[in-house]
Amino acid sequence: MESRLYFRKLDTLRFFAFFLVFWQHAFSDYFINFTENPVLKTLVKTFVLTGGVGVHVFFVISGFLITFLMIKEENYRGKINVKYFYIRRILRIWPLYYFIVIIGIFLLPICFEFFHFNGNLPLNLLFLNNFNVYNEAPNVAIAWSVAIEEQFYLFWPLIFILFRNKNLLLLVSFVLFVFSLIFVVKTPYMYSYYHTFGNIRFLMTGCIGAILYTKYNSFFSGFFLMKRNMHFLIILIGLILLVFSNFYVNVYYISYIGLPIVYILLVLFLVNDDKSNKVSVFSKLGKYTYGMYLYHPMILILMKAIVEKIFPESISQESNVIIIGLVSLFFTIIISILSYNFVEKHILSLKNKFSFIETRI
16 A cells, blocks of 8 residues: 555645535524625625535545545556445445435434425435435435535546546546536526536536646646745635625626636645644544534534524524524534544545555544
């Protein structure tokens, strides 16, 4: 097995991506009606409805890491083992995913009246639930993005093998990006938002970034990615695109391409800057984000029901939204850490039996 490969700072980015999703789900009710001024209201929505940004960052990270690891394996062995690839993905995704499906679809609706499920069970079991999000109960609807990632994991290694020449693979990735871009432009927003084709552009952005980074590592390392505090400039550009896309249609369309580029530049900066031995609390929390992402909707629903039961007349007060959000975040982190250390970690340790390059468990 080759030496261990682990980008610690990407775990920090993972945590912030999760928090953007949590921030919207937990606190948007408090801030969304903060003002009636149309300009300020639009600005508030930009900084409150952040779940999509978090999910898209997750997609870019996934596309980058999966492609980067496959390139490393190919360089190490001369080829990739597709069977082992699928086994590793199954060990990482399936146990917690199906646990959430079982408790969210079967157990919680039986135990509590405020949990319900009226979605499509086969689609949930087959990782196709992103095509049925509108009918899903909120406790399991969050898994729509996991379904898209699983669909990506299914086809991408096959394309990787088919187009072994990295220039051809780069071309295919770009074609898929353009196809996804056209799909988004031609399709109603809420339909394309959950559709696999609408999100391929973010996954392909990560893939393109991995191919370019491995081909031109010295260029990236010696150019702008080495500039001090460059990530602040990257984030600023992203914020400008997010804010002004709400006011100017030209910026709105530019953001379709600009935001994926911002996300991959941030990923590349953190990968290139991942040389410090210092471990931040956010990096430590980052390895639990898969659990946080899947657990948090159910915890939010449960906390809200508890507050409604204890304080039935004050649930509408904005302060209760904040309390529910903060308490839910605390329990989401605690439960995810316990889930990881007592269950997931033992399953993930099996990945090394099917790995040629060791990664973080």
